[in-house]
Amino acid sequence: MSSPKTHAAAAEEFLKDEARTLWHDETLWHVRQKRDTAAQKLPEWETLRNQASQIKDYVLSHLDELLVQFEKNALANGVEVLWAKDGKEHNEHVYRILQENHVKKLVKSKSILTEECGLNHFLEEKGYDVVDTDLGERIIQFNHQVPSHIVMPAIHLKKKxxxxxxxxxxxxxxxxxxxxxxxxxxRIHLREKFIQANAAITGVNFGIAETGGFVVCTNEGNADMGTHLADIHIACMGIEKLIPRAADLGVFLRLLARSATGQSITNYSSHFHRPSPGKKMYLILVDNGRTTQLGREDFRNSLKCIRCGACMNTCPIYRRSSGFSYGSTVPGPIGSILSPGIDLNKYSTLPFASTLCGSCSEVCPVKINIHEQLYKWRQVIAKEGNPQLAKKWSMKLAGKVLGNPAWYNFMGKTARTMLKITPDSLIYSKVNAWGKKRDLPEVPKESFKEWYQKNRKNE
Incomplete structure (x- = not known):
């Protein structure tokens, strides 16, 4: 079996098109600036972030109780609640529902969870034509691609x-x-699909334990169109998407759209509590590794994520390498925390796709310590993973040099001398990956230590 492509190798493919790389970078930075403008209009912005983080802390500490409460209230509302331990079980639930209700045609609104579970591919193999109704999702579906961004799935494509x-x-x-x-x-194309559909599949942005209801946020109204016209509504929800009370919803709705796109609120925040007369509503609660992540003390906070994408829009690595370079359903900084927990070997390079600048943590609306968790994953990977031998031995050598003043001084002098006499063709060869897009600074005549000691004597 071939080893998975590293983030660096995948990013190199994207970087070959310099014009697209620049455009992608500038476009996402523009979205980041819109987020800043929207946040600055609210004097209570930091208070909202603190509240959201505290609510999510409570959810993660009481997840078992809240899930039981949520299920009880949803069942009382006439919703059929199903549980799935992983993506396979989730997909089988969906297929069974479609079969039992003799569904021939279906529409689907944007759902990161169904992407995570591979639902489209699974249903297509069963003979279903799965129609994604979010415009960006439909574009990439036509193009036989997966989303490159969790909020703007076709952001990598230009209008031409x-x-x-x-x-x-x-x-x-x-x-x-x-x-x-x-x-x-x-619109014309999708309207026909809406009218013909027997079933509608949606994701869930927030499940409310107090009421058993859930909220789906869209900008196009496509979730509403699908669920109102079809007789069957299948809602797919990760178990971490809970909030305790309906009163908590206002905190998250004020943060979500501003963080994602710079809007004050999504165009449609649709509340679902019970099926309409003569119709059916199903709710599938999915684990798929979430309880395992919950048990990791250093990484449990990643489950606070409300999928706004703000960390991607600000990340200098994501902006210049695109979501495809991550090879995971959720790319960017938050995906680099979540994905290694699913498959450490496959996603072992993702935590290193970061400058650790902390910008992702600064913009996160629920205050996830993203850059700190990225650093912690690096430590885990170095200890438990399969680091490259060259990197492993170079770090050991660096540790010996940095831990011995005499060696440090000798290596510093040697490096300065060698850089002065070595031709650029050797310095910037294929061996030096760092030098592909960078020029080394001018080599100093002496180290800071030597300069300090000389000047101290002169004084």
Whole structure:
């Protein structure tokens, strides 16, 4: 079996297109700036972040009790509640529901959880045409891709490329890339799918233990269109998405959209409590490694995530390497914490795809200590994982040098001398990956220690 591609190797593919890399970087930084502007308009912003973090702390400490309460209230509302230990069981639940209700056609709104479980592929193998109704999701579905961002799934594509995709799949005019024209074509296409669908699948942004209801946030209203027209509503929810009370919802709704896109609130925050007369509502509660993560003291806070994507928009690595370089459902800094907990070998390079600058932690609306957890994963990987031998021995050598003043002084002088006489063709060879996109600074004549000692004598 071939070893999984490292983040660095995957990022190198994206970086070959310098114009796209620059555009991707600037576009996401613009979203980050919109987030800052929206946050600064609320004097109580930091208070909201503290409240959200504390509520999530309570949820993680009382998750068993809240899940029981949530299930009890949802059942009382007439919702059929199912439990899934992993993605396979989740997918089998969905398939059984579709079969039992003789569903022929279905629509799906954006759901990171169903991406995580591989639901689309599973149902397609069973003969279903799964129609993603979020515009960005539909675009990448046409393009046979997975989302590169959890909020803006097609952010890696330019409008010209989207125009070509729509021309191929929807028959729009060749070369047309006007957003209004393309959006109208998508509306016409999706409206037919909504009308024909027997079942609608949605994700869940927040489950409310107190009421047994749940909330789905969208900007396009596609979740509402699907669930209102179809007779079957299947809601798929990670068990960490709970909040205790309906009163807590206001805290998170004020944080979510501002952190994600700089909006004051999502266009549609849809509340679901019970099925309409003559219809059915199913709620699938999914673990898929969440309780394992909950048991990791250093990483349990990652389960506070409300999937806003703010950490991705600010991360200098994500912005310049795209979501595809991570090879995981949730990319970026938060994905680099969650994914190693699922498969340490496959995702062992992700915690190193960070400068540890802390910007991700600064923008996180629920105050997850993301950069600290990335550092802790590095320690775990170095101890339990399978680090590259070259890196392992170079770090051991560095430890010996840095731990011995005489060796440190000798190696410093040697390095300064060698850098002065070595040709650039050797310094910036393929061996020196660091030098591919960087120039070394001018080599100093002496170390700071030597300069200090000389000047101290002169005084």
């Amino acid at each position: 490329e989207i125009g070509e995709i729509f021309h191929k799949h929807l028959g729009t005019k060749e070369g047309a890339d006007d957003p209004g024209y393309l959006t109208e074509a998508a």
